[in-house]
Amino acid sequence: MATVGLVERSRTVVFDLGEVLVSSGEVLPLLAAEVGVSPAEFATAYWPGRPAYDLGGAPEDYWTGVVRALDREPDPALLRRLVQLDSAKWSTLPQASADLLAHVRGRGIRLAVLSNAPAPLAAAVRAAPWSAVVGHLVFSAEEALVKPDPAIYARADATYGTEPGDVIFFDDKPENVAAARAHGWDAHVWAGATAALAALER
Structure with a gap:
């Protein structure tokens, strides 16, 4: 052959x-800055719900959980920005x-x-x-x-x-x-x- x-x-x-x-190093710092927390703090909220999101979970559900875990209000405009930024940077x-x-x-x-x-x-x-x-x-x-x-x-x-x-x-x-x-x-x-x-x- x-x-x-x-x-x-x-x-x-x-x-x-x-x-x-x-690499997540290209992604998480930007997302953390969007929410106003450190990358390390953001990671603790970002990863736990990710498997369900990867399996087809709704973006609003996943990002609402992330934002609330960081003691922030899940403002719809913020959730939309996070969905867009997450997808843009990983891609x-x-x-x-x-x-x-x-x-x-x-x-x-x-x-x-x-x-x-x-x-x-x-x-x-x-x-x-x-x-x-x-x-x-x-x-x-x-x-x-x-x-x-x-x-x-x-x-x-x-x-x-x-x-x-x-x-x-x-x-x-x-x-x-x-x-x-x-x-x-x-x-x-x-x-x-x-x-x-x-x-x-x-």
């Missing part, structure tokens, strides 16, 4: 979004990630994304120019499944048109990587772009 240097042409490289292609690739995707795609390798993400963020990624080079995007809110549920990896294979042995996957959470490996994917805990390229070379 012909190869393209990094991996075989038939393979599909799948990236998580949050903490892989985009904006830093240059290093854009370069990584361009490098991998330039070798003729298929790209895909599998992310636990709420519906507004999924829509923002689909509208972002960079996502046009990604063959398939699978988001938890659209599938009503979240990693590490085994079913989401099978759903992703169906979307990508792959068999488990075709997929190389990068995710920041060890439990998501373990579930992907159990499904049959060649999965790796994210340790940065350089480490990812080294894993693809191997």
Whole structure:
């Protein structure tokens, strides 16, 4: 079989979004400033309700909970700003990630994304120019499944048109990587772009 240097042409490289292609350090400080608290304080309110939001929960419900946990009033205008800012920042690739995707795609390798993400963020990624080079995007809110549920990896294979042995996957959470490996994917805990390229070379 012909190869393209990094991996075989038939393979599909799948990236998580949050903490892989985009760091929370690019997002949470701006959201915290919008509410008027420190990033550390904001994080304590931001993460607990996120799984339900990623599973398809209503934006108003999630952000009302975040704002109230920070002892702020859930003003509708504030909630709208938080939804928009959260989606815009998580869907904006830093240059290093854009370069990584361009490098991998330039070798003729298929790209895909599998992310636990709420519906507004999924829509923002689909509208972002960079996502046009990604063959398939699978988001938890659209599938009503979240990693590490085994079913989401099978759903992703169906979307990508792959068999488990075709997929190389990068995710920041060890439990998501373990579930992907159990499904049959060649999965790796994210340790940065350089480490990812080294894993693809191997």
